[in-house]
Amino acid sequence: MKTDLQIAQENTMDNIEKIARKAKIDPDYLEVYGKNKAKIDLKIMDKIADNRNGKLILVTAINPTKAGEGKSTTTIGLVDGLAQINKMVIGCLREPSLGPVFGLKGGATGGGYAQVVPMEEINLHFTGDMHAITAANNLISAVLDNHIYQGNELNIDPTKVVWKRCLDMNDRTLRSITIAQDKKTNGVERKDGFIITVATEIMAIMCLSKDLQDFEKRVSQAVVAYTYDDQPVTVGDLQVEGAVTLVMKEALKPNLVQTLEKTPVFIHGGPFANIAHGCNSLIATRMALKLSDYVVTEAGFGADLGAEKFFDIKCRYGELKPNAVVIVATARALKLHGGVPADQLKEENVPAILEGIKNLEKHIESIKQYRVPYIVAINKFSADTQAEVNAILQWCKENGHRVVLSDAWASGGAGAVDLAQEVVRMCEEDSKFEPLYDLDLSLEEKIETIVRKIYGGRSVIFSDRAKAQLEEFKQAGWDKLPVCMAKTPNSLTDDAKIVGRPTGFDIHVQELRISAGAGFVVVLTGNIMTMPGLPKDPAALHMGINEKGISYGIF
Structure with a gap:
C-alpha cells in the first residue's frame, strides 16, 4: 500500500473553479489561492440566506489510540460515498495544526484513498489562517x-x-x-x-x-x-x-478544497477537542448547509470530548439541528480498551475486542441522550481479521445498534457507499435533538452532568482554587455559560492510562478559565497541557523535500 502522501501526490486535482461550480458557489464570491484552493467571500451568505438547510451529519468516535481511529478518513469517505450515490454534499473539516504535524499525530486530511487535497499545503501553511x-x-x-x-x-x-x-x-x-x-x-x-x-x-x-x-x-x-x-x-x-x-478579516472566510474524488470540502478553523471545543467553524458549517443537501462534519477525539462540545456548544450557539451521528470504532482501539498493550494491537484478539467493546457501548449511550439517530461505522484497517470484524458486527446487531463496515481508506467513496446509504435513511428520520444541560444550571451542575452522563463518572472533586473560581465566576455573571471540558482524549476518566469503561471514578477539576468572547468556561481536569511538547522522535525528523521538489514524510 502506498503512503498517504504518495497517494495524494499522484492524484490529479480539478481546478478549484470547477469544484466551486459543483458546490453551487457563484464565481463572484470565489477568491482563488493558486489552482487548487480558494476562500469564499462571506457576502455569499446574503445571497443564499433563504436557501433551505441541508441535512447535518456528525462523525465522532470511541476513545482513540494515540494514532487516531480514522475519524477524518471516515468523514471524507462518507462525503465521497454520498457523492457516489448522487447526493449533493459538502464536507466540513478542521484545519490541521503544525504542532501535531511535526510532532506525533501527523496531519489531519484523512488517509489512504479518503483524503482531501492538496494534502501538503493543507497540512502546512494552507491559506495562512x-x-x-x-x-x-x-x-x-x-x-x-x-x-x-x-x-x-x-x-x-x-x-x-x-x-x-x-x-x-x-x-x-x-x-x-x-x-x-x-x-x-x-x-x-x-x-x-x-x-x-x-x-x-x-x-x-x-x-x-x-x-x-x-x-x-x-x-x-x-x-x-x-x-x-x-x-x-x-x-x-x-x-x-x-x-x-x-x-482576521481574510481568515474568517472558509477555505474550499476537494477530496481525491473531486467532492467539495470546506476546511476552516481547528480548535483541539481536548483543550478547546474541537469543531470546525460555524461560518463554514452554516454556509455548507445553505449550499448543499448533506453536510458531513467531524468533532475531535472521542464522543466524550468532541461530540459533547459539538452538541452543547456549537449547535447551541449556531442554532443547528444535527440529523445523524456516525460513531467510528476500530478493532485496534477496542483491543486497547480490552487490555491489549499498544505494541500488540495488530495481533488477532477477539476476546479483547468483546471486553473493550464496553467503551463503544458507553459512547453509544452518551450519543443516545441527544436524541439524534446514530450508526456505528467500523473503520477497517488492513491488519483487522474477519473474525474481529464479525465480532463487532454481531455485538452491534445483537444489541440493536445500526452498524456498517467502512473501507474508505482502501477503496475511497466506493468503500463508504453502504454507510452513505444508511446515513441517507437516518436523515429521513425525525431528529429530536436537544442539548444535554440547561444553561440556567450552575457551573457545578453542568460539570457534574457531563461527568455523570457522558463520562460515566461518580462525582467531581474541585480543587480549592477551582472552588474559589466557581464563586468568582458566579459573581461575574459567567455561570450561565456552557462549559468546555479540558480532559485527556485517551480515557473516559481524567487519567490517560485508564482504558475501557471504568465506573465509580471521580473527575478532578484543577481550575477554571473564562473564555467570555467565545462564550464558554474552560474546565481543566487532570493533567492537561495547553502547550504540548514534542515526543522523543518527532515526525519533523523524518520530513523534507528532495532535489525534484517533492515532499516526503508528511504521512
Whole structure:
C-alpha cells in the first residue's frame, strides 16, 4: 500500500473553479489561492440566506489510540460515498495544526484513498489562517504589555494577566517564561507563557462567530487580565478589537478544497477537542448547509470530548439541528480498551475486542441522550481479521445498534457507499435533538452532568482554587455559560492510562478559565497541557523535500 502522501501526490486535482461550480458557489464570491484552493467571500451568505438547510451529519468516535481511529478518513469517505450515490454534499473539516504535524499525530486530511487535497499545503501553511490567528492573539499581548508599560491607566495587576502568547508549534520550553527582563525599557517584567495557537480564545471565537461583526463583538468581550481590585479587563478595554478583526478579516472566510474524488470540502478553523471545543467553524458549517443537501462534519477525539462540545456548544450557539451521528470504532482501539498493550494491537484478539467493546457501548449511550439517530461505522484497517470484524458486527446487531463496515481508506467513496446509504435513511428520520444541560444550571451542575452522563463518572472533586473560581465566576455573571471540558482524549476518566469503561471514578477539576468572547468556561481536569511538547522522535525528523521538489514524510 502506498503512503498517504504518495497517494495524494499522484492524484490529479480539478481546478478549484470547477469544484466551486459543483458546490453551487457563484464565481463572484470565489477568491482563488493558486489552482487548487480558494476562500469564499462571506457576502455569499446574503445571497443564499433563504436557501433551505441541508441535512447535518456528525462523525465522532470511541476513545482513540494515540494514532487516531480514522475519524477524518471516515468523514471524507462518507462525503465521497454520498457523492457516489448522487447526493449533493459538502464536507466540513478542521484545519490541521503544525504542532501535531511535526510532532506525533501527523496531519489531519484523512488517509489512504479518503483524503482531501492538496494534502501538503493543507497540512502546512494552507491559506495562512493559523498565522493570522497567531498574529491576532499576539497583537493583544503586545498592546496589553505596552499599556502596562505606558502608564497602566486601566490599573492592571501584572501578576493577574491571563492572556497568553501563542505559537502553532509543540514547544514545552515556552509553557512558563519571564518577559521584559534586564532593562526597564523592555517593559514591565512578569511571568508569562505560551499556549498552542489552536488552544487560543481567538481560535474559539473565530469558530463560533456568525460573521465579521459578531467576531469583533466577541473579541471585545475576551478577558485578558484583572485589575489590582480584581475587576476583569477585556480586549474592548484595551480598544484593540478593531485591529484584531482587521488582522482576521481574510481568515474568517472558509477555505474550499476537494477530496481525491473531486467532492467539495470546506476546511476552516481547528480548535483541539481536548483543550478547546474541537469543531470546525460555524461560518463554514452554516454556509455548507445553505449550499448543499448533506453536510458531513467531524468533532475531535472521542464522543466524550468532541461530540459533547459539538452538541452543547456549537449547535447551541449556531442554532443547528444535527440529523445523524456516525460513531467510528476500530478493532485496534477496542483491543486497547480490552487490555491489549499498544505494541500488540495488530495481533488477532477477539476476546479483547468483546471486553473493550464496553467503551463503544458507553459512547453509544452518551450519543443516545441527544436524541439524534446514530450508526456505528467500523473503520477497517488492513491488519483487522474477519473474525474481529464479525465480532463487532454481531455485538452491534445483537444489541440493536445500526452498524456498517467502512473501507474508505482502501477503496475511497466506493468503500463508504453502504454507510452513505444508511446515513441517507437516518436523515429521513425525525431528529429530536436537544442539548444535554440547561444553561440556567450552575457551573457545578453542568460539570457534574457531563461527568455523570457522558463520562460515566461518580462525582467531581474541585480543587480549592477551582472552588474559589466557581464563586468568582458566579459573581461575574459567567455561570450561565456552557462549559468546555479540558480532559485527556485517551480515557473516559481524567487519567490517560485508564482504558475501557471504568465506573465509580471521580473527575478532578484543577481550575477554571473564562473564555467570555467565545462564550464558554474552560474546565481543566487532570493533567492537561495547553502547550504540548514534542515526543522523543518527532515526525519533523523524518520530513523534507528532495532535489525534484517533492515532499516526503508528511504521512
